[in-house]
Amino acid sequence: MAVEHRTPEAETPALLVRDVSHAFGDNRALSDVSLEIPRGRFVVLLGLNGAGKSTLFSLITRLYDNVTGEIRIFGADIRRRATAALQRLGVVFQSRTLDLDLTLQQNLFYHCALHGISGADARARTAQALATVGLTDRAEEKVRNLSGGQSRRLEIARSLLHRPSLLLLDEPTVGLDIGSRESVVKIVRSLVEKEGLAVLWATHLFDEVLPTDLVVLLHKGRVLFTGTVPELLAHTEMQTVSDAFRKMTGTAAGTGELAA
Amino acid sequence: MTTLSATDQQRPRSGDRIADNAPPPLGVHAYVTCLYGIVWREVLRYMHQRERFLSALVRPLIWLFIFAAGFRQALGVQNTPPYDGAVLYEVYVLPGLIGMILLFNAMQSSLSMVYDRETGAMRTLLVSPFPRWFLLVSKLVGGVAVAAIQVYVFLIIFYFWEADLxxxxxxxxxxxxxxxxxxxxxxxxxxxxxxxxxxxxxxxxxxxxxxxxxxxxxxWDLPAPSMNYLAVLPAVLIAGFMLGSLALLLSSVVRQLENFAGVMNFVIFPMFFASSALYPLSRIEQSSPVLYYICQLNPFTHAVELIRFALYARVDWASLGIVLLCTAIFLGGAIYAYNPSKGLIARRGGPG
Structure with missing residues (x-):
């Protein structure tokens, strides 16, 4: 996988991860992980719990540095040009990170400030982001009153405030009912379609994969496959993504979380 | 391994879309906005926690009204610098109680940081494009602002108590x-x-x-406060900043900080009692020279002395120097601990 270092701006991928390994003590969480997210594509990071998805997210969001390999966001190295990289990155973490006692609007204003956006600009972006996720009429309410799906949508709205070009979502639909899941998926997919965002969507739910998506299969800290869904099916000679996953990882069928 | 690549029709077109937005560089105004936003959130969150506000206020008041009233007889009047003559015990203990407010507040906000770390709110902060040291310092300023509000409410109460209406x-x-x-x-x-x-x-x-x-x-035609409430502000801010840095360092280093009882036993009580907050160090020296040296080494002693002198618009230069030095050490340690590549977080498995 040869990647040019001096590719023109329009050609650089939204996210480039190359040869990244990470260990906590003796516990090796990631081994030589490489993946690439083209601009404007929806990429599913498939893996079971403990596959290393969250570690990978922590490295990309620069919670801790990658010791080996490199991570680039739109060509900006996350270690050397952290500011430029983080400015183009929006994140929805797996755990809830909203202030429950503050209103929706106040939560979004806080995030605007964290990106240096203030005044009328902050108000306009907040209103726009709330409209995108359909929560405009609840702007003045406390987050505590929101349902699980609504707070997830608010977190997506928050991640859009600084107008990132790459969105990371770590298991965004976990714990949501079917209706909420659908609306969250729909919002993010329409962002890819209409706004040209590149998305890395980590999940262990195979029914969230569409045939047009790109798939990165992560298992026990290793990338087993990257490519399109038809390529995955052809490669494994299977009919469904979940069967393909099971064949590649050798995991037993029947675990509830692997529902197709 | 197959390389992922965008096909032609999926490549982004230029236009008025979010993804085509090139981020502006972060100027001074952006830094001010960020600092203001973080402080604003801390204060707002504090205002919503009425129980925390009340308990933060009740604690020093109990010490002032009950403990000090009892000790007035036992300890008698105090006659140490900066006091010109003998002063009431309540007057002597006031800077110590201000220090107590700052100490409790710092530890509480460090606990909230541990909590933040678990819920992921700390990650939201650290994903901000601003330099990490700036984010941590802003967070500290927020905590100090909350503590300063408490100190002034306490001072107002003290003023009316002193007036003996x-x-x-x-x-x-x-x-x-x-x-x-x-x-x-x-x-x-x-x-x-x-x-x-x-x-x-x-x-x-x-x-x-x-x-x-x-x-x-x-x-009642009340006089101005007997102490300088304005001159004490910088001392309160500096001392609060030092204790906040210490708490921040603790929050990153000590995992077991989660429960407040542990912090009380191992941090707050030793720091508070082995200091000049409750009794002049000269008295401690009479009973135990070893304890006297421990008190001298305690940064909290110097925070309290700094505040004590500032209440009379005087500067205790030695204490100021020590407090600033300790702030630098604690803050440096905390920034190191939160550093993504060298820090302790990376080695240990990290927040969240």
Whole structure:
């Protein structure tokens, strides 16, 4: 996988991860992980719990540095040009990170400030982001009153405030009912379609994969496959993504979380 | 391995879309916005936690009204610098209690950081494109702002206590808040009033209290405070910053900080009692020279002395130097600990 270092701006991928390994003590969480997210594509990071998805997210969001390999966001190295990289990155973490006692609007204003956006600009972006996720009429309410799906949508709205070009979502639909899941998926997919965002969507739910998506299969800290869904099916000679996953990882069928 | 690549029709077109937006560089104005936003959130969150506000206030008041009243007899009057002559024990202990507010507040905000780290709010902060040291310092400033609010409420109460108004004066001052308390207790049983009504009652009570203060000051012809409430502000901020840095360092290093009892036992109590907050160090020296040296080494002693002198618009240069030095060490340690590549977080498995 040869990647040019001096590719023109329009050609650089939204996210480039190359040869990244990470260990906590003796516990090796990631081994030589490489993946690439083209601009404007929806990429599913498939893996079971403990596959290393969250570690990978922590490295990309620069919670801790990658010791080996490199991570680039739109060509900006996350270690050397952290500011430029983080400015183009929006994140929805797996755990809830909203202030429950503050209103929706106040939560979004806080995030605007964290990106240096203030005044009328902050108000306009907040209103726009709330409209995108359909929560405009609840702007003045406390987050505590929101349902699980609504707070997830608010977190997506928050991640859009600084107008990132790459969105990371770590298991965004976990714990949501079917209706909420659908609306969250729909919002993010329409962002890819209409706004040209590149998305890395980590999940262990195979029914969230569409045939047009790109798939990165992560298992026990290793990338087993990257490519399109038809390529995955052809490669494994299977009919469904979940069967393909099971064949590649050798995991037993029947675990509830692997529902197709 | 197959390389992922975008096909032609999926490559982004230029236009008015979010993804085509090139981020502007972060100027001075952006930094100010970020600092303001973080401090604003801390204060706002604090205001929503009424229990925390009350307990933060009740704690030093109990010490002032009960503990100090008892110790006045046992310890007698104090006659150490910066006091010109003998002063009442309550006056002596005031800087110590201000220090106590700062200490508790710092530890509480460090606990909230541990909590933040678990819920992921700390990650939201650290994903901000600003340099990490700036984010941590802003977070500290937020904590110090909250502590300073508490200190000034405490000082106002001390001012009226010192004025010795007699029952009529205190009845006037406490009337509105007392009425609010009664209302709250009734509501706790009956749930007669909506949240909105109670919020309105709170605002009314606060305004009424402020009016009463003005009335009392005018009617009793009260003098200016016996201490310099303005000169103490920089000392409060510096001391608060030092304790905040210490707490931040602790929050990153010590995993077991999660429960407050542990912090009380291992941090707050030793720091508070082995200091000049409650008794002049000369008295400790008489009973135990070893303890005297421990007290001298305790940065909290110097934070308290800094505040003590500042209350009389004087600067204790030695204490100021030590407090600043300790701040630099603690803050440097905390920034190191939160550094993504070298820090302890990376080695240990990290927040969240």
């Amino acid at each position: 007699g029952s009529t004066g205190y009845a006037l001052l406490l009337g509105p808040l007392g009425a609010l308390a009664v209302l709250a207790i009734i509501n706790a049983f009956g749930k007669m009033f909506s949240q909105r009504t109670m919020a309105g009652a709170l605002a009314a009570a606060l305004i009424a209290t402020a009016v009463m203060m003005a009335v009392v000051i005018f009617a």
